Amino acid sequence: MQQVLVLNASYEPLNVTSVRRAHVLVFKGKAEVIEELERPLTSASSTFPWPHVIRLVTYVRVPRAVKRKISRRALFARDGWRCVYCGTASGRLTLDHVVPRSRGGDSVWENVVTSCAPCNLRKGDRLLAEAKMELRSPPRPPAPVLFISLAAQTIPRGWQPYLHGFGGSSATATATA
Numbered sequence: 001m002q003q004v005l006v007l008n009a010s011y012e013p014l015n016v017t018s019v020r021r022a023h024v025l026v027f028k029g030k031a032e033v034i035e036e037l038e039r040p041l042t043s044a045s046s047t048f049p050w051p052h053v054i055r056l057v058t059y060v061r062v063p064r065a066v067k068r069k070i071s072r073r074a075l076f077a078r079d080g081w082r083c084v085y086c087g088t089a090s091g092r093l094t095l096d097h098v099v100p101r102s103r104g105g106d107s108v109w110e111n112v113v114t115s116c117a118p119c120n121l122r123k124g125d126r127l128l129a130e131a132k133m134e135l136r137s138p139p140r141p142p143a144p145v146l147f148i149s150l151a152a153q154t155i156p157r158g159w160q161p162y163l164h165g166f167g168g169s170s171a172t173a174t175a176t177a
């Protein structure tokens, strides 16, 4: 299924949608087509450009505090599929609460990290200082681009210029024509 990248009026990537929904937004004048595919979109009576990247005409305010649910996949992707403590990318990855739940730690992006099973076991129910372990960088909520990458099976080549500079990593993106 072909997907369409949706940009805010500011060109910031917002999300991924279906061709049908993108076309409705364009048809209603709520969005403009920035990139189109060479094939036309045909209906019974007319043809339209096949949207590939669209841009909303009106800026949509996206609250920074917007709570995206934590999923294992998104969390592992945010942390580059590596243990944040020892850096290993092999073995079984687990979710670790930096401040353990038993010590009042919340299940929020700022408190949950990717950990290999041995590091998770070593840390146990302790705080970082108690376990003499460190985080390389403080965990943060991921950029919207991460969810775009996860929602799309592959990142089409035509999207890449629009994701660049918004936290999109070309290393993890698979280019397709």
Ligand SMILES: [Zn+2]
Pocket: 083, 084, 085, 086, 087, 088, 115, 116, 117, 118, 119, 120
């Ligand atoms: Zn580890």
